[in-house]
Each structure stands twice: as structure tokens, then as C-alpha cells.
Amino acid sequence: MQQTKLATIEDVAAMAGVSIATVSRALNEPTKVAEKTRLKVTEAVAKTGYTTNAMARSLRMRRSNMILILAPDVGDPNFSNILVGLETEASKRGYGLLIGNTQNDPAREANYLRFISSNQADGLILFTGHLPYGYAQTEEVSRLPPMVAVSEPVVGAHVPFVGVDNFQGARVAVEYLIAQGHKRIAFVGKSGRETSRLREEGYRAALTAARLPIEPKLIMDGDGTTESGRAAAELMFVRDILPTAFFCVNDATALGVTICLNTRRYSLPQDYSVMGFDDISFASFMAPSLTTMKQPRSTIGEAAMGLLLETLSEARPKQKEILLRAELIVRNSVTRPKH
Structure with missing residues (x-):
């Protein structure tokens, strides 16, 4: 039985119409090759079956890519x-x-x-x-x-x-609430997470810069879920410690806070303002649509x-x-x- 000849880098170069050096760069340093050329080389690799050789080379170099x-x-x-x-x-x-x-x-x-x-x-x-x-x-x-x-x-x-810069993002969020006239702002966080700690620090920094008091009873822990946001807001009503605005560690928590307020038949945002962080897909479909900080x-x-x-x-x-x-x-x- 006649064995199939393994494709070589020369075969790839010939099919792609480029030099052997260009093929090598396209495979090993693709960012240094123009996208059009890289696509031609990739297509030639697929057609010639040179992929097998490239995998073998990666194994010799102890690289899996x-x-x-x-x-x-x-x-x-x-x-x-x-x-x-x-x-x-x-x-x-x-x-x-x-x-x-x-x-x-x-x-x-x-x-x-x-x-x-x-x-x-x-x-x-x-x-x-x-x-x-x-x-x-x-x-x-x-x-x-x-x-x-x-x-x-x-x-x-x-x-x-x-x-994302969690500290600065949270500070901008709370500064926006303050600019709207809010002076009692709650923070609902996510226990044990560094991102939550940084967002709480930004919250505190914004209040301090505006010379507003930091009220420990308005700072609540959660686990970042919708249910924990609902429970945190409910607990504030039970304790009769109420803000005019809620800044939430993420959008899921903000949804939970919103559910609690809607269940209690409050009109949002007239009675309470709610702000999230992340701008995930459902944020724009909430009622009311959620003001938030968008992560890139x-x-x-x-x-x-x-x-x-x-x-x-x-x-x-x-x-x-x-x-x-x-x-x-x-x-x-x-x-x-x-x-």
C-alpha cells in the first residue's frame, strides 16, 4: 500500500503563494503577519494537512498552544x-x-x-x-x-x-446618586469578594468627599444573587432603616432590591432609586430600566x-x-x- 506523503512547509508556501518564512511567521507569530496573508496560510494548512506537522512541532517544543x-x-x-x-x-x-x-x-x-x-x-x-x-x-x-x-x-x-477599576467605578456611581440629591444611600455588597470590598471603598470615598455621613446600618452584605438583594432590602424595612437610594454591588443584586420594592408596591424611581454595576443583558429590560456602571x-x-x-x-x-x-x-x- 502506498503511503501518503506528509505535507511540508514548502507545500503550504506554494499553495498560499508566499515565502516559507512568511508561513513560519504566520504559524508562530500570527500578530506579525497581515490578516489577509494569515488567512491564506491558514487555508493552505487546512488543505495540505500540514496541521498534523504543526501539532508535532508543538509537542517537540513542549507547547500545547x-x-x-x-x-x-x-x-x-x-x-x-x-x-x-x-x-x-x-x-x-x-x-x-x-x-x-x-x-x-x-x-x-x-x-x-x-x-x-x-x-x-x-x-x-x-x-x-x-x-x-x-x-x-x-x-x-x-x-x-x-x-x-x-x-x-x-x-x-x-x-x-x-x-474594571472597581473603586473608581463605584465612586462615579455614588457621585451620580449624590448629584441627583440623595444623601442616604445604601450599599448592598457581596461578602468575601475583593471586587465588593473595592466597590464599597468607592462608595465610602464618594460619601466622604461629599461630606455625607457613612451609616454602617445602610451597608448590607449579600452573596451577589437576586435573592440576596431582595433579602437585604427586606431586612432594611424590618429594621426600619431606609435610604432614598440603593447602590448594589452588581445588577443581579439590584434586580432583587427592585423586586422587593415592587412587591411592597412602591413606585420606582419616585419612592426609591436603584443603581447596579456591570450592565448585564437584562439591565435594560427591567422595570424601570436599570441605571448602572458598564464593564468593557x-x-x-x-x-x-x-x-x-x-x-x-x-x-x-x-x-x-x-x-x-x-x-x-x-x-x-x-x-x-x-x-
């Missing part, structure tokens, strides 16, 4: 748009993605880490807010590949972080992947932190207080 993403909940409304940015940047540079939905389960997380130990992934993107389970010690962390934290910082672990999610994903791949190629990250600005989105859930 895959990035492992660990996320606690892939159903999080913020995740999908950030993932688009991650995938877009990874694809430009010849990388693919592996997604591990950990559900905050140490066993599931450890199972996904087999891709690292078996050299099936070259780097890690962490949405979890912590180092992978079992890697708490410095000497253990050194065995992990380059990592970048996205959305939720990894406190005290020196992991580069890419996300796709840009966050692109910046995070770019930083990780720079680290892979240069052995050290150029930046330890990339903070992007949140945008104030004014809709119908905030107005001036009645009194």
Missing part, C-alpha cells in the same frame, strides 16, 4: 462576553481555549488541573479569585504556568490582574489574554495590573428623591 480557563460559574452573565475577548485574542496568536467550570468545587478544580500537569495547557486564566486548590504555598505556585486573574483579583498572590467585558478579555501570552513569550509580564474604566449608563431607575 492551549490556555486553561478556570471559572466558578460559566453561566455568570459577565463571563460570556469576557470569553469572547479572550478567544478573539487567543485565536489571533494561534492559541485555543480549554474551559473548566469549577462550580467552586475543589475536586472539579483539581481535575481540570490535569491539563497543566500533562502539558496540555501552557497558561491559566483565573476567574475564581483564588489560586488553584493545593497551590497555596510559594514553592507550589512556582510549579504552575503563567497566570492572569480576570474580574476577581487573587489577593496576596502576586498574580497579574485585568479587570470584551476588552477585558482581550487585554487579559494579551498579557498572559506576553508573559509566555517573555518570561515576565510587562504589567502587574490593567484596570479599565467603567462607563455610567443612565436609564430610568434613578431620579431625585421626593424629600
Whole structure:
């Protein structure tokens, strides 16, 4: 039986109508090649079957050209748009993605880490807010590949972080409420999360700058879900400690607060104003539509992947932190207080 001849880089170059050097650059450093040329090379690779050879080369170099993403909940409304940015940047540079939905389960997380130990992934993107389970010690962390934290910082672990500027975004949000005339503003947070701590700091900074008192009884903890937002607002009524406006750690919490107020038959925003953070898909469909701070999610994903791949190629990250600005989105859930 006659064996099929393996395709060579010369075959790819001939079919694409470019030089061998251009083919090599398109495969190994795609960002340095014009998109039209890169597409021609990619098409030629597919037609000639040179992909097999490229995979073999990656194995010889002990590179998989895959990035492992660990996320606690892939159903999080913020995740999908950030993932688009991650995938877009990874694809430009010849990388693919592996997604591990950990559900905050140490066993599931450890199972996904087999891709690292078996050299099936070259780097890690962490949405979890912590180092992978079992890697708490410095000497253990050194065995992990380059990592970048996205959305939720990894406190005290020196992991580069890419996300929104939570402090400044929250400060802008509360300053907007103050500008509308609100002086008693509640904050409903998310216990145990660094993003929530930073947003609370921004809330406090805005009140302090406006010389408004910070009332501890108007600061409530939650878990970031719609139900926790509803429960926090309900508890304020039970305690008879009421603000004129609610600033919520995220849009899901704001929805819960809104549900509570609607159930009690208050007119929004005339009786109470509600403000969220994130601008997820349903924010504009709420009644009233939600005023919130919009995260540039796709840009966050692109910046995070770019930083990780720079680290892979240069052995050290150029930046330890990339903070992007949140945008104030004014809709119908905030107005001036009645009194």
C-alpha cells in the first residue's frame, strides 16, 4: 500500500503563494503577519494537512498552544462576553481555549488541573479569585504556568490582574446618586469578594468627599444573587432603616432590591432609586430600566489574554495590573428623591 506523503512547509508556501518564512511567521507569530496573508496560510494548512506537522512541532517544543480557563460559574452573565475577548485574542496568536467550570468545587478544580500537569495547557486564566486548590504555598505556585486573574483579583498572590477599576467605578456611581440629591444611600455588597470590598471603598470615598455621613446600618452584605438583594432590602424595612437610594454591588443584586420594592408596591424611581454595576443583558429590560456602571467585558478579555501570552513569550509580564474604566449608563431607575 502506498503511503501518503506528509505535507511540508514548502507545500503550504506554494499553495498560499508566499515565502516559507512568511508561513513560519504566520504559524508562530500570527500578530506579525497581515490578516489577509494569515488567512491564506491558514487555508493552505487546512488543505495540505500540514496541521498534523504543526501539532508535532508543538509537542517537540513542549507547547500545547492551549490556555486553561478556570471559572466558578460559566453561566455568570459577565463571563460570556469576557470569553469572547479572550478567544478573539487567543485565536489571533494561534492559541485555543480549554474551559473548566469549577462550580467552586475543589475536586472539579483539581481535575481540570490535569491539563497543566500533562502539558496540555501552557497558561491559566483565573476567574475564581483564588489560586488553584493545593497551590497555596510559594514553592507550589512556582510549579504552575503563567497566570492572569480576570474580574476577581487573587489577593496576596502576586498574580497579574485585568479587570474594571472597581473603586473608581463605584465612586462615579455614588457621585451620580449624590448629584441627583440623595444623601442616604445604601450599599448592598457581596461578602468575601475583593471586587465588593473595592466597590464599597468607592462608595465610602464618594460619601466622604461629599461630606455625607457613612451609616454602617445602610451597608448590607449579600452573596451577589437576586435573592440576596431582595433579602437585604427586606431586612432594611424590618429594621426600619431606609435610604432614598440603593447602590448594589452588581445588577443581579439590584434586580432583587427592585423586586422587593415592587412587591411592597412602591413606585420606582419616585419612592426609591436603584443603581447596579456591570450592565448585564437584562439591565435594560427591567422595570424601570436599570441605571448602572458598564464593564468593557470584551476588552477585558482581550487585554487579559494579551498579557498572559506576553508573559509566555517573555518570561515576565510587562504589567502587574490593567484596570479599565467603567462607563455610567443612565436609564430610568434613578431620579431625585421626593424629600
